[in-house]
Amino acid sequence: MDSLPAVRISHLVKVFRLPTLRKREVLAVDDVSLTIAEGEVYGLIGPNGSGKSTTLKVLLGLLKPTSGTAEIFGEDSAKIGCRDTVGYLPENPYFYKHLTARETMHFYGKLCGLVGSALADRTADLLKLVKLDHAADRAVGGYSKGMLQRIGLAQALVQAPKLVVLDEPTAGVDPSGSRTIRDLILELKSRGITIVLTSHLLEQVQEVCDRIGIMSRGRMVREGPLDELIARQDQQEILLQGAPPELLQRLRDIVAQDGRARVLHAGNSRTTLERLYLEVTDTPGE
Ligand SMILES: Nc1ncnc2c1ncn2[C@@H]1O[C@H](COP(=O)(O)OP(=O)(O)OP(=O)(O)O)[C@@H](O)[C@H]1O
Numbered sequence: 227m228d229s230l231p232a233v234r235i236s237h238l239v240k241v242f243r244l245p246t247l248r249k250r251e252v253l254a255v256d257d258v259s260l261t262i263a264e265g266e267v268y269g270l271i272g273p274n275g276s277g278k279s280t281t282l283k284v285l286l287g288l289l290k291p292t293s294g295t296a297e298i299f300g301e302d303s304a305k306i307g308c309r310d311t312v313g314y315l316p317e318n319p320y321f322y323k324h325l326t327a328r329e330t331m332h333f334y335g336k337l338c339g340l341v342g343s344a345l346a347d348r349t350a351d352l353l354k355l356v357k358l359d360h361a362a363d364r365a366v367g368g369y370s371k372g373m374l375q376r377i378g379l380a381q382a383l384v385q386a387p388k389l390v391v392l393d394e395p396t397a398g399v400d401p402s403g404s405r406t407i408r409d410l411i412l413e414l415k416s417r418g419i420t421i422v423l424t425s426h427l428l429e430q431v432q433e434v435c436d437r438i439g440i441m442s443r444g445r446m447v448r449e450g451p452l453d454e455l456i457a458r459q460d461q462q463e464i465l466l467q468g469a470p471p472e473l474l475q476r477l478r479d480i481v482a483q484d485g486r487a488r489v490l491h492a493g494n495s496r497t498t499l500e501r502l503y504l505e506v507t508d509t510p511g512e
């Protein structure tokens with residue numbers, strides 16, 4: 227028997243009504259469905275305004291769907307109960323600037339019912355996990371963007387969730403900081419935690435995600451296992467370094483003379499996921 231999926235979103239629609247603007251409506255999410263198996267890392271990608279954060283907020287029960295359903299481990303996600311199993315790093319996390327990282331973790335830990343040595347131990351473990359143990363007693367007001375994202379991650383893990391929702395965990399983080407976050411995501415995956423993330427860093431998404439959803443203008447335009455989405459049985463790639471233009475032209479000429487194949491793309495190499503993304507999200511969402 228198949229186990230219950232960690233996440234199941236079915237025909238989700240979210241319309242924002244803007245009463246001040248003569249009842250104008252924004253169709254933020256338009257009939258989106260997706261399923262995430264327990265233990266998977268799922269990447270939701272798409273242009274700005276395509277509905278990723280809104281989908282996640284409905285999943286977290288922070289927004290009510292206009293229609294459709296969102297379930298976490300088989301339970302309607304609007305129910306309070308299932309939120310205990312879910313950790314969330316919001317798009318723009320806010321922390322009290324005067325609190326230290328340790329105090330911040332204590333604050334969130336207490337909200338989840340942790341006290342005493344359990345709280346102290348969880349805090350120490352998580353600060354170590356996100357590599358902030360050296361800065362545990364500094365006020366987070368002085369933290370860099372990368373450190374803030376990491377304390378945000380630690381905060382999302384405080385109640386030992388089975389599902390972690392990360393809305394742009396690497397936003398504004400430098401390449402080495404985002405590698406640290408990528409490694410953390412892989413570490414969580416190895417512990418069997420299910421992860422949903424959004425990101426604009428396609429290369430990283432391609433590295434960590436098992437399954438991908440590409441959104442454009444509120445719709446899911448591609449969805450499925452990463453391998454299947456980017457596999458093209460009838461396409462091959464030759465990756466060259468330092469090729470002069472004449473050589474590239476000769477290669478093109480050879481292909482043209484042969485006549486059995488076509489050059490689809492020539493130029494600087496791109497990740498395969500990036501190519502698919504650009505194909506299916508032709509225009510920006512906003
Ligand atoms: N509270 C709200 N009220 C009105 N419109 C909203 C609200 N939240 C989101 N929207 C609109 O819904 C659409 C989808 O927004 P959303 O934040 O889900 O996009 P996104 O894919 O997360 O974008 P980004 O990559 O910039 O984070 C946008 O047109 C946005 O303006």
Ligand SMILES: [Mg+2]
Pocket residue numbers: 278279280317393
């Ligand atoms: Mg967003």
